[in-house]
Amino acid sequence: MKxxxxxxxxxxxxxxxxxxxxxxxxxxxxxxxxxxxxxxVNIKVPATDGVFLRRPISVCDVEDNLLTLYIxxxxxxxxxxxxxxxxxxxxxxxxxxxxxSCPSGNGLNLLIGGGVGIAPLLYLARKLRxxxxxxxxxxxxxxxxxxxxxxxxxRYGEVHLxxxxxxxxxxxxxxxxxxxxxKIARIYSCGPTPMMKAVAKIAKERAIDMEASLENHMAxxxxxxxxxxxxxxxxxxxxxxxxPVFNISELKW
Numbered sequence: 311m312k313x314x315x316x317x318x319x320x321x322x323x324x325x326x327x328x329x330x331x332x333x334x335x336x337x338x339x340x341x342x343x344x345x346x347x348x349x350x351v352n353i354k355v356p357a358t359d360g361v362f363l364r365r366p367i368s369v370c371d372v373e374d375n376l377l378t379l380y381i382x383x384x385x386x387x388x389x390x391x392x393x394x395x396x397x398x399x400x401x402x403x404x405x406x407x408x409x410x411s412c413p414s415g416n417g418l419n420l421l422i423g424g425g426v427g428i429a430p431l432l433y434l435a436r437k438l439r440x441x442x443x444x445x446x447x448x449x450x451x452x453x454x455x456x457x458x459x460x461x462x463x464x465r466y467g468e469v470h471l472x473x474x475x476x477x478x479x480x481x482x483x484x485x486x487x488x489x490x491x492x493k494i495a496r497i498y499s500c501g502p503t504p505m506m507k508a509v510a511k512i513a514k515e516r517a518i519d520m521e522a523s524l525e526n527h528m529a530x531x532x533x534x535x536x537x538x539x540x541x542x543x544x545x546x547x548x549x550x551x552x553x554p555v556f557n558i559s560e561l562k563w
Contacts, residue, residue: 311343312403312405312406313343313403314402314403315336315338315340315401315404316336316337316338316399316401317334317336317399317400317401317402318336318337318397318398318399319332319394319396319397319398320333320334320335320376320396321333321396322394322395324392325458325459327455328382328383328392329380329381329383329426329459330392331370331378331379332378332379332380332381332391332394333376333377333378333379334376334377334379334402335375335376335377336375337399341375342372342377343404343405344405345369345372345377345404346405346409346410346437347369347410347436347437348369348407348408348409348410348430348434348555349404349405349406349407349408349409350366350368350369350404350405350407350430350531350554351366351367351377351379351403351404351406352365352366352367352402352406352531352532353366353391353400353402354400354401355387355390355391356390356400358386358387359386360386361386361387361390363529363530364530364531365387365388365391366406366528366531366550367381368380368500368523369405369429369433370429370432370433371432371433372433377404378432379429380426380428380429380459382425382426403531407549407550407551407553407554407555408552408554408555408556409555410430410434410498410521410523410555411521411555412437412441413443416443416444416495417444417494417495417496418445418493418494418495419438419443419444419446419495419497419498420446420448420494421434421435421445421446421497422447422448422449422450422497422498422501423447423448423449423450423499423500424449424450424451424484424501424502425450425451425456425501425502426501427499427500427502427505427525428449428457428459428460428463428500429459429500430500430523431498432463432466434498435447435463435466435467438466439467445466445467446468446469447460447463447466447468447469447470448470448471448472448484448487448489448490449469449472450471450472450474450483450501451471451472452474452475453473453474453475454478456473457471457478470487470489472486472487483505483508484505484508485505485508485512490509490512494516494518495518495519496518496519496521497509497513497521498520498523499520499521499522499523500525502525503525506522506524506563507563510522510558510563513558519557520557520558521555521556522555522556522557522561523554523555524540524549524553524556526540526549526553528550531550532550533550533551533552536548538550538553540556540561541562542556542560542561542562543559543560543562544560
């Protein structure tokens with residue numbers, strides 16, 4: 311059940327790429343509601359001129375009643391959020407959206423992320439490992455600084471990197487990495503749409519089950535504004551309520 315609560319920042323670390331890794335918890339000391347991997351939160355930005363809508367942010371991790379968020383400053387709203395520090399408070403509606411599924415079978419679960427899309431894969435990996443699943447990561451970025459967060463992924467599985475400039479891992483895109491030619495049971499992905507479509511093409515060719523977390527632009531986050539509609543095999547669906555996670559069999563990719 312989603313709740314609108316006030317949360318307090320416990321820590322906020324600015325990484326080399328300008329993104330902020332923020333840990334928050336309920337300001338009144340209460341327990342966080344149940345949150346599943348792939349879901350997101352909608353943050354009410356503290357008083358900022360010209361900012362009226364909430365900002366949807368993926369859940370990066372949940373542990374010990376701490377919610378971890380990975381925020382990229384791309385405009386007035388997220389710039390304001392990234393300027394906050396420990397002790398500051400804001401309102402957040404959570405949890406929202408659909409989640410990744412947990413498979414019942416064995417085999418390698420390859421988690422593929424690009425840019426800030428790597429964020430929700432961390433919590434997913436935690437839950438998959440808790441369920442006894444095998445996990446590996448394929449994370450891509452423009453350069454090494456885009457993948458600074460990747461250093462914490464190693465606790466859950468082998469991490470493979472690609473960068474466009476070759477400054478970390480394999481030079482090129484995630485689709486250029488050799489691991490995609492290996493034995494894979496399932497693929498989970500989040501990141502830029504062109505990247506996920508390219509991965510989905512490979513998954514379909516190899517008959518690999520795949521789920522993708524879409525990054526359509528959202529305004530309300532509640533399915534009212536229809537800003538994030540995706541044309542699927544079952545008609546138009548709101549990414550904020552029916553998604554953001556879809557099996558690629560549902561997508562017209």
